[in-house]
Amino acid sequence: MKRRVLVAFVLTLALAFVFLLAGAMLDLGPTTIDLRAPVAAHLAQSGVTHPVTAVLLNYRGYDTLLEIAVLLVALLALLAVVGDAPVPPSRAAHPVLQTLARLATPLMIVVAVYLLWAGAFRPGGAFQAGAVLAAAAVLLHLVGLQPGWSRPRLGLRIGLAAGFVLFLAVATGLLTQGSLLQYPPAAAGVLILLIESGLTVSLALILASLFLFLSREEGA
Amino acid sequence: MSTGFVFALAGAVLFSLGVAGVVLIGHLLRRILAFNLMGSGAFLVLVGLAQRQDVADPVPQAMVLTGIVVAVAATALALALVRKLHALTGQLGLPGDVDE
Amino acid sequence: MSMSEPLFDPLAWLILLPLAWATLAFVLGPGRGAWPAIAGLATQCWLALDLAQKVGAGGTAAHVVGGWGAPLGIDLAVDGLSAAMLLLTQAVALPLAIYARSYFKPGDPAGTWFWPLTGFLIAGLNALFVSADLFNLYVTLELVGLAAVGLVAAGGGAQQVAAALRYLFATLVGSGAYLLGVALIYGAYGTVSIATLLPLVTDDAPRLAWIAGGLMVAGLMLKTALFPFHFWLPPAHGGAPAPVSALLSALVVKASFYLILRLWLGPLQAVLPAFAWLMALLGAAAIFWGSWQAIRAVKLKRLIAYSTVAQLGYLFLIFPLLAAPGAIHAGVMQVFAHGLAKAGMFAAAGVLIKATGQDTVAGLAGAVERLPVTMFAFGLAGMTLMGLPPSSGFLAKWQIIEAALAQGHWIIAAVVLAGGLLAAVYVLRVLRQAFLMAPASATLAPVPRTLEWSAFALAAASVLLGLRGVELMQLPGAVT
Numbered sequence: 001m002k003r004r005v006l007v008a009f010v011l012t013l014a015l016a017f018v019f020l021l022a023g024a025m026l027d028l029g030p031t032t033i034d035l036r037a038p039v040a041a042h043l044a045q046s047g048v049t050h051p052v053t054a055v056l057l058n059y060r061g062y063d064t065l066l067e068i069a070v071l072l073v074a075l076l077a078l079l080a081v082v083g084d085a086p087v088p089p090s091r092a093a094h095p096v097l098q099t100l101a102r103l104a105t106p107l108m109i110v111v112a113v114y115l116l117w118a119g120a121f122r123p124g125g126a127f128q129a130g131a132v133l134a135a136a137a138v139l140l141h142l143v144g145l146q147p148g149w150s151r152p153r154l155g156l157r158i159g160l161a162a163g164f165v166l167f168l169a170v171a172t173g174l175l176t177q178g179s180l181l182q183y184p185p186a187a188a189g190v191l192i193l194l195i196e197s198g199l200t201v202s203l204a205l206i207l208a209s210l211f212l213f214l215s216r217e218e219g220a
Numbered sequence: 221m222s223t224g225f226v227f228a229l230a231g232a233v234l235f236s237l238g239v240a241g242v243v244l245i246g247h248l249l250r251r252i253l254a255f256n257l258m259g260s261g262a263f264l265v266l267v268g269l270a271q272r273q274d275v276a277d278p279v280p281q282a283m284v285l286t287g288i289v290v291a292v293a294a295t296a297l298a299l300a301l302v303r304k305l306h307a308l309t310g311q312l313g314l315p316g317d318v319d320e
Numbered sequence: 321m322s323m324s325e326p327l328f329d330p331l332a333w334l335i336l337l338p339l340a341w342a343t344l345a346f347v348l349g350p351g352r353g354a355w356p357a358i359a360g361l362a363t364q365c366w367l368a369l370d371l372a373q374k375v376g377a378g379g380t381a382a383h384v385v386g387g388w389g390a391p392l393g394i395d396l397a398v399d400g401l402s403a404a405m406l407l408l409t410q411a412v413a414l415p416l417a418i419y420a421r422s423y424f425k426p427g428d429p430a431g432t433w434f435w436p437l438t439g440f441l442i443a444g445l446n447a448l449f450v451s452a453d454l455f456n457l458y459v460t461l462e463l464v465g466l467a468a469v470g471l472v473a474a475g476g477g478a479q480q481v482a483a484a485l486r487y488l489f490a491t492l493v494g495s496g497a498y499l500l501g502v503a504l505i506y507g508a509y510g511t512v513s514i515a516t517l518l519p520l521v522t523d524d525a526p527r528l529a530w531i532a533g534g535l536m537v538a539g540l541m542l543k544t545a546l547f548p549f550h551f552w553l554p555p556a557h558g559g560a561p562a563p564v565s566a567l568l569s570a571l572v573v574k575a576s577f578y579l580i581l582r583l584w585l586g587p588l589q590a591v592l593p594a595f596a597w598l599m600a601l602l603g604a605a606a607i608f609w610g611s612w613q614a615i616r617a618v619k620l621k622r623l624i625a626y627s628t629v630a631q632l633g634y635l636f637l638i639f640p641l642l643a644a645p646g647a648i649h650a651g652v653m654q655v656f657a658h659g660l661a662k663a664g665m666f667a668a669a670g671v672l673i674k675a676t677g678q679d680t681v682a683g684l685a686g687a688v689e690r691l692p693v694t695m696f697a698f699g700l701a702g703m704t705l706m707g708l709p710p711s712s713g714f715l716a717k718w719q720i721i722e723a724a725l726a727q728g729h730w731i732i733a734a735v736v737l738a739g740g741l742l743a744a745v746y747v748l749r750v751l752r753q754a755f756l757m758a759p760a761s762a763t764l765a766p767v768p769r770t771l772e773w774s775a776f777a778l779a780a781a782s783v784l785l786g787l788r789g790v791e792l793m794q795l796p797g798a799v800t
Contacts, residue, residue, distance in 0.1 A: 006244070007244055010240050010243055010244055011240055013240075014236035014237065014239065014240040015236070017232075017236050018232050018233055018236050020531065021232040021504075021531060022229055022232055023527070024526065024527040024528040024530075024531055025225070025228055025229070025232070025269060025504075025507070025528060026225075027526060027527060027528070028269075028272070028507065028508060028526060028528055029526075030273075031507075031508065031509055031510030032509055032510060032520055033391055033509060033510035033511045033516065033520075034510055035277065035279045035391060035392060035510060035511065036275065036277055036278070038391075038392045039278055039279065039392065042388070042392070051278035052278045052281050052282050052285070054278070055278050055279050055281075055282035056282040056285060056286070058386065059279075059386060059388055059392050059393050060279075060282060060283075060286075060386075060393065060394055060455075060456075061385075061386060062385045062386065062394050062456065063282075063283070063286050063394065063455065063456055063459050064286060066444075066447060066456070066459045066460060066463055067286045067289050067290060067459055069339060069342075069440055069443065069444075069463055070289070070290050070293050070459065070462050070463050070466060071289060071292075071293045072343075072346070072436075072440065073293070073437065073440045073463060073466045073467045073470065074293030074294065074296050074297045074466055074470075075293075075296075076346065076433045076436050076437050076440070076467075076470055077297050077300070077433075077437065077466060077467070077469060077470025077471075077473065077474075078296060078297055078300040078470075079432070079433055080432055080433040080437065080470050080471075080473065080474035080475065081297075081300045081301055081304050081470070081473045081474065081481070081484075082300055082303075082304060083429050083432070083475060127285065127289065151350075154347075154349065157346060157347050157349065158347060160346075161343050161346055161347050164343060165343055168336065168339055168340065168343070171336070172336055175326050175327045175329070175332060176326070176327055177326075177387070178326050178384075178387055179326060179329075179332070179383055179384050179385055179386065179387050180332050180336075180383065180385045180386070181385055181386045182385075182386055182387035183386070207292075210292075210296040214296075214299065214300055214303060228507070231503075235496075235500055238496075239493065239496075239497075242489060242493055248485065251489065255489070255492055255493070255496070258493070258496050259496060259499075261500070262496060262499045262500040262503055263503075265500060265503040265504065265507070266499075266502075266503035266506060266507075269503065269504070269506070269507030270506055270507055270510070272507070279506075280503075280506060283455050283506075286455075286459060287458075287499065290459065290462045293462075293466060294462070294466060294488070294492055297466060297469065297470065297488065298485070298488055298489075298492075301469075301473060301481055301484055301485045301488065302485065304473075304481050305478060305481045305482060305485065308477065308478040308481065309478045314482050314485060314486060315478065315479075315482050317482070317483070317486070317554075317555045319554075319558075319617055319618050319619055319622045
């Protein structure tokens with residue numbers, strides 16, 4: 001009974017909030033500031049031609065730098081929580097599934113490279129490419145071809161950190177231009193491609209780690 | 221009513237549902253899903269409201285991409301904690317908090 | 321300097337340095353990275369001091385990331401309030417790093433990834449204090465929140481993991497509400513730059529701006545653990561390893577308070593003051609409820625954690641008083657007093673727990689005789705929490721009372737006085753137990769001297785700051 005009252009109370013509040021918010025949103029006039037114009041006006045100096053990529057890696061590239069730090073923090077926290085535990089031997093799936101996964105993996109790598117390259121002028125980029133690569137690792141794990149991970153060895157740690165280190169180094173180096181991440185327009189395209197390439201590898205490893213370090217026998 | 225507006229309204233509904241879910245649901249896995257619903261709601265409002273004249277605005281789109289990555293990171297950490305708690309206690313709910 | 325020598329801009333390096341040593345500590349591997357952290361933090365202390373001197377001399381510092389300038393790009397800006405927060409963060413983190421290096425023995429599962437997580441936490445805090453962009457602030461909030469949860473959960477048992485999960489959900493819902501607020505602000509004004517918003521959000525702001533302000537402040541209140549949103553704090557701060565409890569209580573909860581104050585004095589000043597008395601009411605409730613729970617607590621660290629709930633309450637008493645400049649000075653002084661004292665107190669508690677092998681108030685009998693330095697540190701920190709002269713806590717509470725009486729709000733002055741008495745009850749409860757004779761069977765484990773003296777340094781600083789408080793309080797005079 002008490003529980004029902006609580007549920008009814010919370011849902012009523014939620015509903016009231018939706019109506020309040022909807023009413024206020026319908027009241028809204030046009031905004032004073034429109035960022036579409038400056039985004040487009042500086043696109044030629046941004047080093048890329050896709051506006052979202054320009055915002056993500058140039059105009060607001062600092063957000064993206066901190067966001068990679070957030071991903072690394074989540075992985076570190078995950079490692080601190082799960083600790084070292086033995087990884088059970090992976091169970092092999094049906095041979096047909098294994099063969100399919102083997103066939104899919106090179107295709108996924110090609111797709112990832114394409115996404116990375118396409119990011120400069122159409123939807124795509126390091127995150128999408130990294131996610132596809134990580135998905136390939138998860139696929140291989142699920143069919144029993146890639147065992148789970150028990151502890152991050154030095155090589156893996158370097159790989160996980162490399163993309164962020166590269167990004168941080170470029171951001172710091174550009175202090176010579178006047179401020180953090182202030183790309184000289186002529187070099188912006190190359191630097192952004194460099195950062196995105198490093199991020200693709202590290203993001204793939206981080207995202208795969210978030211899965212593979214969790215994949216172990218419970219209670220071990 | 222423009223498409224952007226419909227997205228923003230849907231976002232408001234999802235956000236409220238998500239918050240209600242996080243408050244009301246004891247099962248931790250479902251609570252994580254509720255949190256994700258809440259996040260998606262905020263993202264929809266961010267993109268939808270800015271595009272209420274149905275002209276794309278790249279700035280909130282890039283912000284949402286950043287937000288999604290942050291949400292993925294938070295979800296992964298939450299799942300790791302839930303699995304650890306399940307391994308230690310066999311429960312998928314939070315035990316009571318005691319000072320003894 | 322920031323224009324002529326951009327390469328050495330302290331503002332940028334306060335973010336870059338901790339990011340760099342955090343990453344280095346991660347690559348070095350489990351349990352490694354203490355020395356890069358200590359070296360980095362020592363440099364950061366110097367940078368923060370340099371910045372505070374410059375801002376104190378009447379200047380402000382800014383850094384236009386990417387060279388675009390708001391609203392297209394992200395601006396970083398430091399005024400007196402930010403400079404003070406930066407100074408406190410580095411000044412508390414350095415002694416705690418020295419403490420933590422002795423605290424975590426090699427192979428301790430709680431210390432495996434302590435250094436990189438702490439580095440990212442400090443980077444997140446510094447980035448938060450200098451950011452002038454509402455969405456960028458959201459990213460820094462998440463960086464701080466996730467790093468803090470990871471530190472709480474590290475190597476813990478079921479209770480600690482449960483505490484971390486409670487904390488995680490609280491912090492995520494808090495930043496979720498903040499993010500929806502940012503989304504509404506962008507929808508209403510087309511920008512998230514604080515400087516650009518400042519002239520735009522006026523008294524006749526659309527209803528959406530009010531909802532946004534409410535959402536952002538509610539989310540941040542949850543993250544600051546203001547009563548009645550404090551439920552997650554005692555298990556998380558009470559259950560974590562001592563250096564982590566100290567970092568969390570001294571710094572992390574202050575970050576979201578800082579952001580409330582920043583919004584209040586800045587872009588949402590036309591909207592938020594309507595809630596001033598609600599804030600003060602909740603602050604008063606926090607003082608009474610937190611103190612009462614601290615008086616009743618069985619575990620020592622649980623007592624200190626509830627004391628944090630109470631001490632945070634004082635920060636919210638200043639909101640109805642903000643018409644007078646003294647209120648901001650009082651707020652900053654209370655942030656410093658509680659930050660230093662609570663870091664010292666948790667550090668002292670860590671020593672006592674290591675020595676007695678148990679986390680209970682009852683187990684402290686005989687501690688004064690055996691660990692005089694640590695108990696003296698605990699007493700000094702307690703003095704600051706009670707608000708006895710000449711401590712910085714006294715100065716903070718004096719300033720609140722003065723501002724309250726000057727504006728005729730004697731009720732706030734009465735709450736401050738009552739809170740001081742309640743603090744005396746729970747602090748003296750611990751000290752009284754420590755003065756009792758130890759049971760004959762009790763043995764104390766040896767504790768490294770570094771632990772005792774770093775706890776002492778923090779606690780002594782919280783008292784001595786009271787003597788040099790005037791310079792500090794001149795800093796936030798330069799709030800922009």
